[in-house]
Amino acid sequence: MIKTNNLENKNSVSETPQRTRTLSGRKPDDLEVIRSVREGNTSDFSILMDRYKNKAFSLILRMLKNRMDAEEVLQDCFVKAWKNLDSFKGDSQFATWFYRIVYNTTLTKLTGKKRETEKEMLSIGEDVDIRDEHADTSAATLERNRLLGALIAMLTPNQAAVVNLFYLDGLSCEEIAGILDTNVGNVKTLLHRSRATLKNLIQKKNLHEELR
Amino acid sequence: MKHYDEEFFNKMLDDEITAEEKELFFVHIKECTACREQYRLFQSAHTLLLSLTEITAPEEINNLVLKKIMKPAAKKKNEKRFFITVLSGLTVMLLAIFGIVAKFGGTEPKGGNGLFDNLGNFKFDTSILNKILSPFSSISKLISPDSVLLVTLLLSSILVFFLIERTKKN
Ligand SMILES: [Zn+2]
Numbered sequence: 001m002i003k004t005n006n007l008e009n010k011n012s013v014s015e016t017p018q019r020t021r022t023l024s025g026r027k028p029d030d031l032e033v034i035r036s037v038r039e040g041n042t043s044d045f046s047i048l049m050d051r052y053k054n055k056a057f058s059l060i061l062r063m064l065k066n067r068m069d070a071e072e073v074l075q076d077c078f079v080k081a082w083k084n085l086d087s088f089k090g091d092s093q094f095a096t097w098f099y100r101i102v103y104n105t106t107l108t109k110l111t112g113k114k115r116e117t118e119k120e121m122l123s124i125g126e127d128v129d130i131r132d133e134h135a136d137t138s139a140a141t142l143e144r145n146r147l148l149g150a151l152i153a154m155l156t157p158n159q160a161a162v163v164n165l166f167y168l169d170g171l172s173c174e175e176i177a178g179i180l181d182t183n184v185g186n187v188k189t190l191l192h193r194s195r196a197t198l199k200n201l202i203q204k205k206n207l208h209e210e211l212r
Numbered sequence: 213m214k215h216y217d218e219e220f221f222n223k224m225l226d227d228e229i230t231a232e233e234k235e236l237f238f239v240h241i242k243e244c245t246a247c248r249e250q251y252r253l254f255q256s257a258h259t260l261l262l263s264l265t266e267i268t269a270p271e272e273i274n275n276l277v278l279k280k281i282m283k284p285a286a287k288k289k290n291e292k293r294f295f296i297t298v299l300s301g302l303t304v305m306l307l308a309i310f311g312i313v314a315k316f317g318g319t320e321p322k323g324g325n326g327l328f329d330n331l332g333n334f335k336f337d338t339s340i341l342n343k344i345l346s347p348f349s350s351i352s353k354l355i356s357p358d359s360v361l362l363v364t365l366l367l368s369s370i371l372v373f374f375l376i377e378r379t380k381k382n
Binding site: 042043045046049050053054055056057058061062071074075078079082083144145147148151163164167168188191192194195196198199202203 | 258261276
């Protein structure tokens with residue numbers, strides 16, 4: 001049987017008061033969670049999943065542009081992270097290490113499916129629905145999301161990855177270069193091209209004033 | 213008049229332009245509608261991208277992943293437990309044999325009737341056992357037989373205790 005005496009108990013009413021006292025009032029950081037998982041508390045891996053699943057899913061879906069494939073890849077990414085957890089030395093952040101797995105797994109999926117060329121040919125008007133079902137649904141937000149959805153559909157997987165990591169995760173171009181295994185110059189080019197694409201979209205659709 | 217390019221607008225957004233260059237740019241866009249418009253469009257694109265939100269992952273993802281990773285983990289643990297049990301069992305057996313030989317090795321059955329000798333002790337015929345276990349016997353002869361048996365019993369008890377504890381934990 002797998003031990004269920006996990007780290008989540010530290011933040012709630014716990015049966016192990018000593019452990020609670022040592023970490024009370026704060027969430028265990030990624031390294032603490034990883035240590036616990038390595039000690040055999042497999043279910044603590046859920047803490048890491050809760051922390052990164054939405055961000056990873058956003059990255060995968062924006063690169064793949066297909067929800068079913070994205071769900072499958074997300075599972076694969078977590079299973080890979082679990083299997084390779086021993087190779088995570090802690091000299092970089094877990095997020096960066098994990099995003100590298102996410103990016104590479106998604107690329108492998110793309111290579112297998114040859115989906116990218118198909119999706120890149122989508123015209124501006126065709127909106128691939130990769131918006132968040134749970135997001136705010138006010139008119140202004142809907143319009144903004146629609147535009148963003150249309151933009152992401154027009155981006156190449158690499159551009160989508162850079163935009164997502166830069167704007168959503170707030171990573172620097174240097175960190176993104178590490179994840180994509182490329183140089184900072186390439187990351188900046190991808191970012192600038194994405195902005196230019198969106199700029200052209202706004203210009204073409206005459207949405208400049210609406211977005212102000 | 214020389215206009216500003218996309219690279220410059222991007223650098224403006226990333227704050228990679230010197231104060232001097234910025235000043236020149238703002239003077240320029242006061243006069244140049246084209247550059248002013250382009251810069252505004254880039255600003256709108258940048259603002260729009262800043263509003264990028266997380267997409268919620270499917271709810272069942274944790275369970276699906278845990279199911280996948282817990283199966284091999286449990287299997288691995290079971291294999292390890294089985295290996296430890298077998299190893300411990302073999303050690304106990306070996307120690308027990310060693311102890312028996314140490315106690316009775318080299319002695320011939322004493323007189324008496326049936327299963328008991330003259331002193332009423334259980335009669336243990338070690339003649340065949342001695343042949344099989346002669347290497348153990350020669351080692352054990354170097355040490356006092358009683359102390360070896362005592363140590364064997366002690367070690368066996370410790371091993372059995374650990375085995376029970378391990379089974380309880382798992
Ligand atoms: Zn100009």
